[in-house]
Amino acid sequence: MDFRFTQEQEALRKQFETFFEEVMKEAPADWGIGLESMVGSDEGWAFHCHVGRKLAERGWLTLPWPKEYGGQALSHIEQLIFNEVRGYHRAPGIDIWGLEMLAPTLMIYGTEEQKKEHLPPMARAESHWSQAWSEPNAGSDLASLTMRAVEEGDDFVLNGQKIWATGAHRADWTFTLARTDPEQPRHRGLSYFLVDLKTPGVSQRTIPDMAGHETFTEIFFDDVRIPRRNLVGEKNQGWYLTLVTMNLERSGIGGIAESRRTIEELIQFAKETKRDGETLWENPFVRHRIAQLAIEAEVGRAMAYRVAWVQSKGGIPAREASAAKVYSSELGQRIAYTGCQIMGLYGQVKSSKWAPLRGRFERAYQACVGMNIAAGTSEIQRNIIATRGLELPREPR
Numbered sequence: 001m002d003f004r005f006t007q008e009q010e011a012l013r014k015q016f017e018t019f020f021e022e023v024m025k026e027a028p029a030d031w032g033i034g035l036e037s038m039v040g041s042d043e044g045w046a047f048h049c050h051v052g053r054k055l056a057e058r059g060w061l062t063l064p065w066p067k068e069y070g071g072q073a074l075s076h077i078e079q080l081i082f083n084e085v086r087g088y089h090r091a092p093g094i095d096i097w098g099l100e101m102l103a104p105t106l107m108i109y110g111t112e113e114q115k116k117e118h119l120p121p122m123a124r125a126e127s128h129w130s131q132a133w134s135e136p137n138a139g140s141d142l143a144s145l146t147m148r149a150v151e152e153g154d155d156f157v158l159n160g161q162k163i164w165a166t167g168a169h170r171a172d173w174t175f176t177l178a179r180t181d182p183e184q185p186r187h188r189g190l191s192y193f194l195v196d197l198k199t200p201g202v203s204q205r206t207i208p209d210m211a212g213h214e215t216f217t218e219i220f221f222d223d224v225r226i227p228r229r230n231l232v233g234e235k236n237q238g239w240y241l242t243l244v245t246m247n248l249e250r251s252g253i254g255g256i257a258e259s260r261r262t263i264e265e266l267i268q269f270a271k272e273t274k275r276d277g278e279t280l281w282e283n284p285f286v287r288h289r290i291a292q293l294a295i296e297a298e299v300g301r302a303m304a305y306r307v308a309w310v311q312s313k314g315g316i317p318a319r320e321a322s323a324a325k326v327y328s329s330e331l332g333q334r335i336a337y338t339g340c341q342i343m344g345l346y347g348q349v350k351s352s353k354w355a356p357l358r359g360r361f362e363r364a365y366q367a368c369v370g371m372n373i374a375a376g377t378s379e380i381q382r383n384i385i386a387t388r389g390l391e392l393p394r395e396p397r
């Protein structure tokens with residue numbers, strides 16, 4: 001693996017740096033960590049949309065998209081650099097569900113009509129998507145989902161409930177999976193649909209996360225009639241569409257870059273804060289804990305680079321991506337816990353002049369819990385590493 005970037009890539013990195021440094025000066029005062037900043041308040045959402053439009057003007061929402069769809073056809077490495085810089089600056093502006101999940105699926109399986117209707121608004125940051133897959137009794141075992149879609153003439157009628165749809169209360173559209181043939185074995189009877197969230201019969205209820213931010217929603221479908229043209233791919237083939245390996249970068253470098261930034265802030269805090277007559281930085285215990293985190297962040301960065309490198313060589317980094325995901329989400333937790341311990345009781349304070357770093361660690365402490373559940377839990381990722389990566393048996397012998 002070659003760790004060097006080309007001169008063109010370094011130049012691109014500088015352009016991204018300059019842009020994000022500038023645009024983040026406009027961020028709301030309490031801009032924090034994670035999705036809750038983006039979808040949890042009107043002000044945060046407005047800022048996300050503003051940054052998205054600016055990125056769209058530069059063509060940076062669609063760096064890896066093929067030219068025929070208005071993209072720049074750049075490689076996974078350029079996308080990695082973009083994600084790394086954006087993560088470091090904690091910048092919003094990317095509709096991860098539309099741009100990173102749905103768009104590649106539509107490019108492969110969508111009809112011309114679907115591509116024309118949905119790709120250009122995504123590229124212009126004019127449409128916002130959410131992902132409605134999980135159900136109250138179907139998360140890790142998604143294929144057990146029970147939402148039904150029944151064909152009636154030229155329409156499908158959807159009935160059921162989804163849960164944990166991040167930011168769906170802000171979105172215009174959602175993509176979802178429903179059972180179209182209950183007689184088929186579980187994976188074979190599912191279909192993939194696009195639903196305009198304003199369709200009659202769709203209702204939502206927000207679920208606050210444990211820090212009180214309205215981040216997720218439950219979506220209820222009561223006799224929701226959608227046209228056949230909103231079916232993606234073949235009927236009953238939805239499961240296979242969800243498994244599509246997307247062309248976009250999947251290294252999780254954004255999370256690692258954000259972790260590096262958080263460690264830098266912790267270092268600054270330790271240098272500036274005195275306890276019992278000396279700075280925290282003079283305490284060897286504090287220094288060692290932070291040094292350990294800094295080493296781990298470099299390891300995470302190397303793991304993320306490896307994922308993008310495997311992809312750039314045409315490989316499918318299943319175990320590498322799972323390993324990077326487990327590592328970066330668990331590292332985020334170690335950083336949050338260590339930071340709160342170093343800050344002592346002040347680390348638990350928020351919305352107060354006494355909250356160190358404007359309560360960033362208090363928020364991170366609560367937000368990081370969900371990170372090794374979202375997009376496949378750590379246990380599921382470890383199963384993937386074990387079975388697909390190390391070829392260990394699925395069942396104990």
Ligand SMILES: Cc1cc2nc3c(=O)[nH]c(=O)nc-3n(C[C@H](O)[C@H](O)[C@H](O)COP(=O)(O)OP(=O)(O)OC[C@H]3O[C@@H](n4cnc5c(N)ncnc54)[C@H](O)[C@@H]3O)c2cc1C
Pocket residue numbers: 130131132133134136137138139140141163164165166370371373374375376377378379380383
């Ligand atoms: C921050 C966040 C954002 C999310 N955003 C979305 C979203 O936008 N759209 C959406 O559809 N969903 C979303 N989800 C839901 C997420 O996909 C599910 O929570 C996740 O897949 C786990 O499913 P579950 O909650 O039903 O837990 P379960 O699947 O019931 O798991 C419970 C526990 O059992 C373990 N477990 C389950 N199966 C196995 C196994 N085979 N081997 C070993 N251990 C196992 C799990 O690891 C977990 O610890 C989000 C979740 C979070 C936390």
